[in-house]
Amino acid sequence: MKTVMVVDDELDIAEAVKSILEDEGYNVVICANGREALRSLDGTRPDLAIVDIMMPVMNGYETIKAIRRHPEHGKLPLLIMSAIDPSVKPPEFDSIGLLKKPFALKDLLQRVQQLAPTKPRETT
Amino acid sequence: MSSEEGEDRKDRRAGQERLETGVPRLDFITKGGLLKGASYAVLGPPGSGKTVLAHQIAFYHVKHGGKVLYVTLLTESHARMLTNLEEMTFFDSKVIPEKLHYISGYRELESEGLKGLLELVRRAARQHEATLLIMDGMDAAREFARTDLSYKRFLQELQTFVSIIGCTTLLLSPHHEGEVHPETTAVDGIFELSLWLSGPRAVRELVALKFRGSDSLLGKHEMEISERGIVIHPRTEVQFSNPQESSREDRIRMPFGIPRLDESLRGGLLSGSTTLLLGAPGTGKTLLGLHFLLQGAREGQPGVYFGFYETPPRLLEKAAGVGMGDLKKYVDKGLIEIQWQPPLEHNMDSLAERLLERIHERKVKRLRVFVDSVAGFRSAAVYPDRMPRFFSALSHQLRMLDVTTLYSDETALFSAGVETPQPEAAAYVENIIFLRYLELRSQLYRLISIMKMRESQYDSGIREFAISDDGIIVADTFQSAEAVLTGQARLRGEATDNVKPPMGAPSGKKKPKRGLLRRRRS
Numbered sequence: 001m002k003t004v005m006v007v008d009d010e011l012d013i014a015e016a017v018k019s020i021l022e023d024e025g026y027n028v029v030i031c032a033n034g035r036e037a038l039r040s041l042d043g044t045r046p047d048l049a050i051v052d053i054m055m056p057v058m059n060g061y062e063t064i065k066a067i068r069r070h071p072e073h074g075k076l077p078l079l080i081m082s083a084i085d086p087s088v089k090p091p092e093f094d095s096i097g098l099l100k101k102p103f104a105l106k107d108l109l110q111r112v113q114q115l116a117p118t119k120p121r122e123t124t
Numbered sequence: 125m126s127s128e129e130g131e132d133r134k135d136r137r138a139g140q141e142r143l144e145t146g147v148p149r150l151d152f153i154t155k156g157g158l159l160k161g162a163s164y165a166v167l168g169p170p171g172s173g174k175t176v177l178a179h180q181i182a183f184y185h186v187k188h189g190g191k192v193l194y195v196t197l198l199t200e201s202h203a204r205m206l207t208n209l210e211e212m213t214f215f216d217s218k219v220i221p222e223k224l225h226y227i228s229g230y231r232e233l234e235s236e237g238l239k240g241l242l243e244l245v246r247r248a249a250r251q252h253e254a255t256l257l258i259m260d261g262m263d264a265a266r267e268f269a270r271t272d273l274s275y276k277r278f279l280q281e282l283q284t285f286v287s288i289i290g291c292t293t294l295l296l297s298p299h300h301e302g303e304v305h306p307e308t309t310a311v312d313g314i315f316e317l318s319l320w321l322s323g324p325r326a327v328r329e330l331v332a333l334k335f336r337g338s339d340s341l342l343g344k345h346e347m348e349i350s351e352r353g354i355v356i357h358p359r360t361e362v363q364f365s366n367p368q369e370s371s372r373e374d375r376i377r378m379p380f381g382i383p384r385l386d387e388s389l390r391g392g393l394l395s396g397s398t399t400l401l402l403g404a405p406g407t408g409k410t411l412l413g414l415h416f417l418l419q420g421a422r423e424g425q426p427g428v429y430f431g432f433y434e435t436p437p438r439l440l441e442k443a444a445g446v447g448m449g450d451l452k453k454y455v456d457k458g459l460i461e462i463q464w465q466p467p468l469e470h471n472m473d474s475l476a477e478r479l480l481e482r483i484h485e486r487k488v489k490r491l492r493v494f495v496d497s498v499a500g501f502r503s504a505a506v507y508p509d510r511m512p513r514f515f516s517a518l519s520h521q522l523r524m525l526d527v528t529t530l531y532s533d534e535t536a537l538f539s540a541g542v543e544t545p546q547p548e549a550a551a552y553v554e555n556i557i558f559l560r561y562l563e564l565r566s567q568l569y570r571l572i573s574i575m576k577m578r579e580s581q582y583d584s585g586i587r588e589f590a591i592s593d594d595g596i597i598v599a600d601t602f603q604s605a606e607a608v609l610t611g612q613a614r615l616r617g618e619a620t621d622n623v624k625p626p627m628g629a630p631s632g633k634k635k636p637k638r639g640l641l642r643r644r645r646s
Contacts, residue, residue: 012277012284019246019285102161105289 005046034063048116053082077115146184167299168317180353193254197261238278357473361513381419384598388583403559409532413494420492421454432500447594470504497532512548554578
């Protein structure tokens, strides 16, 4: 089972994403800010991190830079999930996709499936 | 910006799509419907129509391809609830449970609390691919919350989830006077339903209190519940709060077919204008209005009689008795339409809607409308102080449709002045024609005068008139009394013995022809 780390201080969004992705067969870990995410990397070994930008303690950009510098998880697939306008995203983060809040379910699933493919959920 | 990000923006705009409710005029109030993915509180006391409203929206949504999850938090069984709805015309048992699915969240709430309920709803909404979620009985969820904060938190998590899956949500809660609902701060819109008594009359209202993300007609709107479900009647003055200028330039004169009156009006009323026929009971307002419609029909112009008191057969009979027998011919041909409002409890705005909708349906030019009378609207008004704004808006709308309108309204039978029941009327009508009695030497005279005619010259002389076998006849300027409009007529000195009897009164041996006498005999 693949693990997705959701880094967001807005717990309602993180919980909603967790509920949806768990239904899709993912294991989901929630971290409230960048520092918490960095501390959890080794323990959770995620296949994808979905990172909010505007967060307390350590914001999303700093978090992404820190992950990229991480010796073991530097190549971890990342997805920005934020209310910022795509035009204000700094060029150095161009390679990382942006899921603009509020987002639609199909966009979330499509992005996650691209970055951390898993088998389609079996329906009963 | 990457193409994927462009897609994101496109989808975000799509997130502002509307969900039409199918509830007559609710989508007009919200300027297009509920916002997809948004959540709305529907509050109201028991019996106010919350469940009917929710089901009406649900069945309409299903009919148009949507899927509905209906979560009850009540102890009432689904079977009992559905039994109560089976008589509604929108009810369709075939869509249950495939497209309209019911679950009870009460047990989950009881055993697992709000967290358990949230998880149940999340899973069921996704499993049934719900595009509309209705949670009925939110007071139960609130009671299971330890604090208002935890309840708000539950609502926030629910809203975030439904927003992501693009599911519009209605949260139904009972409401009692003065009660504060935590959900009102969290939701995107609030509709409060109320049921109260105005005298013996039960009044249902929908109050739009909040509608985020779009312009809307906030405030109170009367509503009705029938077997067709809920129908909302937005306040007329709010519906037409941004009137545009009339575009019709080629205005013509619309005569009454009464020679001396038409002369006084310089050929008739201006098309697209509004006229008040003001007068005491029995002075002849209805007949004068019918004259106007009949003359229009003779000239090929359509007319509508919008009346409250005379049934159509009686109205035709009355007209035939005073030389307007061809009125029936034009009614039968459909050129003149009689819209009689039976003596029921009316709603002022629905009356206006009925009139305007009919005008829109007919799509005719140079339409003449006679509203007989303003008192019919007044008796339907729950809030009488709305009358001036209401009539101003209605009149403007009629003007916009190039309708030439007559309103009749009553003054006191005998009074020392012109006491109109609605003094503000002078501001919203272009013309006022005043009919009244004058009592002089034990005789009753009928007088007619033009008190106001905007945008036109007119003869302000006071004339006597009579109701004859040939309809209304207007005489020369009345000269035997002065200050007649104050009702304090005094005879002119030596002329006291030369006062002529009223028009139509018997004179010598000649057989009377005038309607006044005929009426007295009957």
